[in-house]
Amino acid sequence: MRDLTDDLRWLAINSATIKSWPLDQQIEGCARAGITGIAPWRNGLADLGVSRARELLRAHQMTVTCLCRGGMFTAADAAGRKAAIDDNRRAVDEAAEIGARCLVLVAGGLPAGSKDIAGAREQIRDGIAAMLPQARAANMPLAIEPLHPMTAADRCLINTLDQALDLCDELGAGTGVVVDVYHVWWDPELPAAIDRARGRILTYHVCDWLVPTTDLVEDRGMMGDGVIDLRGIRAMVEEAGYAGHCDVEIFSARNWWKRDPAEVLQVAIERYRKFV
């Protein structure tokens, strides 16, 4: 297991963590802080412009750990599903243009008015299958992200690492998974699932689970402020062959989003050394 205490090389920052800055400031801010990796979101990319983002990322020799995000394949009708697939194809192009290591897919929840969970999961599989040829052609790995079961209804119906790996098994080359500690830490099958994910972990996301948690989406904690055994999970992930960045992704309406992003970066560096 890598000793990260004095090795900043494997710290990356997810745009969501410092979202009060536009993407150009995020890139420059990370570079100033000595951070070598970043995970942009598509909205920030659209605001800055993809080619300008590409220039800035190159100028600062920034590793783009992933592009967040494609997905959201589920829809109440065929037109909605087709629009989602078209949008995902554009996301592949954007990810390729900025040299992202992978494109993260957050699958989507139940279509409005639907209670058909099995049907929605079929839509997800079919949606990824439909975009996969283009992703393969662009050499852009698709990183299927299992999200916490509390997001199943309205955000993501891929809810365990095993379920994501089942999809990868079915869809084949060009697919892999995101391991985000926030979504998977509780899973009794986690050790076996991470081992099963060997060679397919495309990106690794860290933050912490707060007690109490006051919101289902926007109340994540900074590493060390919660109950997740971060070192334990990283040991498993690295044992399974992962050797990339640890991407700090914190949605935090009540705390970190209210602070100066430059301060958040300094705290993230300190906590990365101490807890990740």
Place this chain on the structure above:
Amino acid sequence: MRDLTDDLRWLAINSATIKSWPLDQQIEGCARAGITGIAPWRNGLADLGVSRARELLRAHQMTVTCLCRGGMFTAADAAGRKAAIDDNRRAVDEAAEIGARCLVLVAGGLPAGSKDIAGAREQIRDGIAAMLPQARAANMPLAIEPLHPMTAADRCLINTLDQALDLCDELGAGTGVVVDVYHVWWDPELPAAIDRARGRILTYHVCDWLVPTTDLVEDRGMMGDGVIDLRGIRAMVEEAGYAGHCDVEIFSARNWWKRDPAEVLQVAIERYRKFV
């Protein structure tokens, strides 16, 4: 699958749903409404007195679908774990005295200050094993309840039906499971797990998952107000041999807890006929 539309016999009310009434009013209110089953909580039982509760339940020929709840086995030290086991032994006695069909166990989360999830799960197994001889002697089945993964940190580290069944397999006779739709509806393994639970489903709890959900514990919906395929899950549960009550358990700080419990019972009856 039973047709419940005109058959109130299988409706039960969990005390938590109408908790602004004390237990005696709950029993009388359910009886007045034609409801034949109730699931008391231990705090209500303590307030009323166990023998008085027993009398009232008998007088109204009320089926006690389960007693809520034992569990909470995890603790930071041996004294805390022993106190939990002692308390669970008292819960077995109480459940037996009121003629409950089973005692529900909510296992407990991480001990304060701990990140050792595997160790906490061992404490849970050991705690149930320690109380099991007494439960067997009292003919009181222990109903292990998998709770939604969002409760893992601070409430329950048994988070899937398969995990609960693994525990039952390990512990043997006298153990079974609760299937509460709120906790398990999202699980991609649910159909297989319910089939595996054949003969071991001790009680079945219903409510609904709201979109959006604004609190991790106290924002459950009334049946029909959310996205859970209640008929689909009941079909699986009955296919697996369950033929008992459907216990309406709704924690709802922002809605149902604010209403007159008599009104809540009427709405529950209507929704039971239409959606359960």
